[in-house]
Amino acid sequence: xxGPVLLLAGTAEARALAHALAAMPxxxxxxxxxxxxRAPAPLPVSTRVGGFGxxxxxxxxxxxxxxxxxxxxxHPFAARIGPRSAAACAARGVPYLRLxxxxxxxGPCDDWTEVAHEEEVASIIxxxxxxxxxxxxxxxxRFAGLAGRYVIWRGIDPREGCPIPGAVFVRxxxxxxxxxxxxxxxxxxxxxxxxxxAGGDMGRAKLDAARALGVKxxxxxRPPAPDAPTxxxxxxxxDRIREVAxxxxx
Numbered sequence: 128x129x130g131p132v133l134l135l136a137g138t139a140e141a142r143a144l145a146h147a148l149a150a151m152p153x154x155x156x157x158x159x160x161x162x163x164x165r166a167p168a169p170l171p172v173s174t175r176v177g178g179f180g181x182x183x184x185x186x187x188x189x190x191x192x193x194x195x196x197x198x199x200x201x202h203p204f205a206a207r208i209g210p211r212s213a214a215a216c217a218a219r220g221v222p223y224l225r226l227x228x229x230x231x232x233x234g235p236c237d238d239w240t241e242v243a244h245e246e247e248v249a250s251i252i253x254x255x256x257x258x259x260x261x262x263x264x265x266x267x268x269r270f271a272g273l274a275g276r277y278v279i280w281r282g283i284d285p286r287e288g289c290p291i292p293g294a295v296f297v298r299x300x301x302x303x304x305x306x307x308x309x310x311x312x313x314x315x316x317x318x319x320x321x322x323x324x325a326g327g328d329m330g331r332a333k334l335d336a337a338r339a340l341g342v343k344x345x346x347x348x349r350p351p352a353p354d355a356p357t358x359x360x361x362x363x364x365x366d367r368i369r370e371v372a373x374x375x376x377x
Contacts, residue, residue, distance in 0.1 A: 130193040131155035132372050134200060135212060136170065139301075139329050140226055141200035143361045145170045154373060157192075161201075161208075182211050189219045196372040198364060200226040204323050206350035213353035222371045225357040226364045228326040230349060231334065239344045241324075245269035248345045252276065252319050259317040260294070261333055262347070267291065270321070279315055302329045308336035323347040 134145060136158045148156045149171040156172040159179075167176070179185040189197075197216050201208050209225060216223035233239045240251050245262070249272030252258060257277040260270060264282035271290040278294040285296050297311070312320070320337045322330070324346055337344050358364050 130195055131157045131173075132368060133192070133194040133197045134158045134172070135198065135208065136160055136174075137167075137201050137205070138228075139327065140228060140361050140364075142168075142170065144198065144200055144226065144364055145172050147361065147365055148172060148368070151373065157194075161205075182215055185212065185215045186218060189215060189221055194221055196222045196224065196368060198224050198226060198368065200364070203227060203230070203325055203349050203352075209353040209355075213355040223355050224364060224367050224371075225353060225355050226361070227352055227357050227359060229359050230324045230326045231331065231346075233346075234338070236338050237334070237344065238338075238341070239346045241346045241348055243348050245347055246272065248321055248347070249273050251345060252321075256319045257315060257317050258319045258321060259312055259315065259333075259342075260291075261320060261322045261330075267294075277315075279311075279317075303332055305332040305335050308333045309340060312336055312340055312342055317342055319343050319345060321345045321347070324349050 132148065132154060134141060134156060136145065137160055145156065145158055148154060158170045158172050158174045160167055160174060160176045161178060162176045179188050197212060199209055199212050213223050242248055242251065245266055246269050248270060252273065254275055258273060260278055260280040264280065264284065264286045267280065267286065268290050273291050278291050279297050280294055281297040281299045283300050285298070320333060320342050322333060322344065334344065358367060
């Protein structure tokens, strides 16, 4: 393969990896963003925005651009991208690597209840609870069962037609420091935090704030990851890229 490294981006790890790859002379890189955010922060490498048109479209893109490697650094909850990308790469013989940050685990002072799916959250949160929905706006429909509770939800962009009547939108772009998370929960008298087990340092502050304030946490478990080579850190991904793609670039 003589083409670029394709970086499936959209996370802090993808951004850090893009900066590291941009500093490697002779290694062409294309980053791909799904386009879920209206104004994403620019990346230091060539960037495309938008989907590939499903598995068939991605296979066609691979055949046309002949990437030397695909690095999937999308969000841990990008449930369809990982398996589809891994399968397409296997079909075309393109090396695939999943960069997947380790999940969070509760400590002895955390009060977490894990659920498998977003729709289950309403069954564990009392109807008189005050809820901080820290999952973004992409899956709000799955939390329609929270209707009747006081709910605030945070996202980068607002959305029309919120399926949770009366829910309050709070605009924000990560990272969020712990003092700000504590202030938000205190101001709204939150007693339940709903979040997805995204892992990583960037989103940990809300969990630390919840622990300190005695806020209960509804933790949504991750979807299954693809059965493919996987690393947990940017440094490990760089090592693998040097082995697979950098050698070919020399």
